[in-house]
Amino acid sequence: MIIKHISLDNYRSYGRLDLDVGPSVNIVYGNNAQGKTNLIEAINVCSCTASHRTSTDRELVKIGEDGYSIKLLCHDEVYGNDTELQASYLLENTPKNSSNKPKRELYHDNMKIERISDYIGVCNTVIFAPEDLNLVKGSPSGRRKFFNMLIIKVAPSYFNILNGTNRILNQKNICIKSFKGKTENIDNNALDFWDFSLADMSADLIMYRYRFASLLSRKAAMHHSVISGGEENLSIQYMSLSGSTELLERSLKEDGMYDRFMEGRLSEGDLSGIKRILSDHILQKLQNSRKNDVEKGISTIGVHRDDLDIKLNGLSMRGFSSQGQQRSASLSLKLAELEIIREMVSNSPVLLLDDVFSELDAGRRTSLLAGMKEAQIFITCTDRSYIENELAAFLMTDVKPNYYRVENRTVLPEV
Numbered sequence: 168m169i170i171k172h173i174s175l176d177n178y179r180s181y182g183r184l185d186l187d188v189g190p191s192v193n194i195v196y197g198n199n200a201q202g203k204t205n206l207i208e209a210i211n212v213c214s215c216t217a218s219h220r221t222s223t224d225r226e227l228v229k230i231g232e233d234g235y236s237i238k239l240l241c242h243d244e245v246y247g248n249d250t251e252l253q254a255s256y257l258l259e260n261t262p263k264n265s266s267n268k269p270k271r272e273l274y275h276d277n278m279k280i281e282r283i284s285d286y287i288g289v290c291n292t293v294i295f296a297p298e299d300l301n302l303v304k305g306s307p308s309g310r311r312k313f314f315n316m317l318i319i320k321v322a323p324s325y326f327n328i329l330n331g332t333n334r335i336l337n338q339k340n341i342c343i344k345s346f347k348g349k350t351e352n353i354d355n356n357a358l359d360f361w362d363f364s365l366a367d368m369s370a371d372l373i374m375y376r377y378r379f380a381s382l383l384s385r386k387a388a389m390h391h392s393v394i395s396g397g398e399e400n401l402s403i404q405y406m407s408l409s410g411s412t413e414l415l416e417r418s419l420k421e422d423g424m425y426d427r428f429m430e431g432r433l434s435e436g437d438l439s440g441i442k443r444i445l446s447d448h449i450l451q452k453l454q455n456s457r458k459n460d461v462e463k464g465i466s467t468i469g470v471h472r473d474d475l476d477i478k479l480n481g482l483s484m485r486g487f488s489s490q491g492q493q494r495s496a497s498l499s500l501k502l503a504e505l506e507i508i509r510e511m512v513s514n515s516p517v518l519l520l521d522d523v524f525s526e527l528d529a530g531r532r533t534s535l536l537a538g539m540k541e542a543q544i545f546i547t548c549t550d551r552s553y554i555e556n557e558l559a560a561f562l563m564t565d566v567k568p569n570y571y572r573v574e575n576r577t578v579l580p581e582v
């Protein structure tokens with residue numbers, strides 16, 4: 168997909184912005200705090216309905232305004248037509264939204280979209296921001312967010328499973344809290360009801376996550392090997408409820424099953440057989456943890472605690488690796504994300520590079536640029552001449568970057 172035009176209304180520092188953008192490399196430069204990241208973030212929010220910087224939508228509304236709206240006019244390279252995406256958000260109790268709740272709306276070609284899974288994936292983006300370099304070092308929730316987003320972009324129906332699981336988990340936690348920490352108050356029937364649904368959805372989730380973690384591991388290992396000059400062996404292991412990945416692997420032992428599963432070609436019958444085995448296992452784990460959960464007042468185990476164990480030469484990176492190794496591995500994970508989306512989605516993703524060049528050394532910058540190939544790219548930086556020099560060696564002679572200067576909260580196209 169190629170973005171042709173960006174319109175913003177009251178998004179962060181912007182009042183009204185209308186901007187035509189180029190089909191290849193778009194360089195957005197300017198001094199600090201002028202709105203470069205805000206522009207990149209807006210593209211990402213409109214594409215995948217989530218900001219890479221915050222999970223609080225109201226922060227995205229220009230201070231003093233009632234809501235924001237972002238529109239992206241895109242060109243679909245596969246079908247050859249233009250298509251428009253719009254994401255808007257209205258604060259509660261405002262003239263346009265008299266309800267007590269904020270209102271988020273998504274439109275595709277002016278048609279209101281009710282399910283996020285029908286919206287994400289129309290125009291995919293892959294964002295590289297300084298925060299991403301902490302993927303390996305950072306919290307499990309950061310890795311879960313990265314990983315969930317990757318799967319949603321490739322398989323949007325995963326969003327419904329994730330959302331459904333979170334909804335049931337919230338209900339179950341309300342139920343657990345109602346026992347006020349006392350095991351004698353436990354209503355097993357009520358908890359059975361939530362655990363049956365939770366085990367069923369968690370089994371689906373684990374199957375998706377296992378498959379994508381294996382793909383990610385394979386691709387990230389290749390990138391990391393190049394970045395580290397063949398010295399280091401990166402691997403990613405999906406960590407879920409104890410015993411579930413081993414159980415899944417055992418269920419896929421039969422001839423050719425693992426390969427068919429990885430390629431998404433396993434029959435419905437085989438899939439539902441494996442799902443049943445997994446959900447029985449999960450249910451038992453959840454039930455075994457019941458007393459502990461009630462005493463602690465929260466679900467202590469479950470897929471909401473899943474993580475990716477990232478290893479270098481067999482050792483967990485969080486404990487054993489240097490800062491530089493962690494940054495290289497984080498970059499490898501992002502490049503793997505880009506490659507998976509490219510391979511599995513017909514429309515190529517738009518790349519958003521927010522200020523990452525200043526964070527990387529020459530070798531890693533080369534790896535990053537080599538992974539970019541012919542996609543539409545938005546790059547932010549503070550210095551135009553620096554980025555011109557950086558890109559000179561990578562751009563085909565017929566690719567002419569478009570330059571935009573961001574100043575006083577507006578964006579000025581330059582020649």
Ligand SMILES: Nc1ncnc2c1ncn2[C@@H]1O[C@H](COP(=O)(O)OP(=O)(O)OP(=O)(O)O)[C@@H](O)[C@H]1O
Binds near residue numbers: 180522
């Ligand atoms: N909701 C909002 N309403 C109004 N202004 C906002 C809002 N959110 C952020 N800003 C302002 O946007 C500006 C920051 O913009 P942004 O992060 O895009 O800067 P930048 O150009 O990327 O700077 P840097 O080079 O430091 O990364 C700040 O001045 C901040 O106060």
Ligand SMILES: [Mg+2]
Binds near residue numbers: 203204205521522
């Ligand atoms: Mg910035």
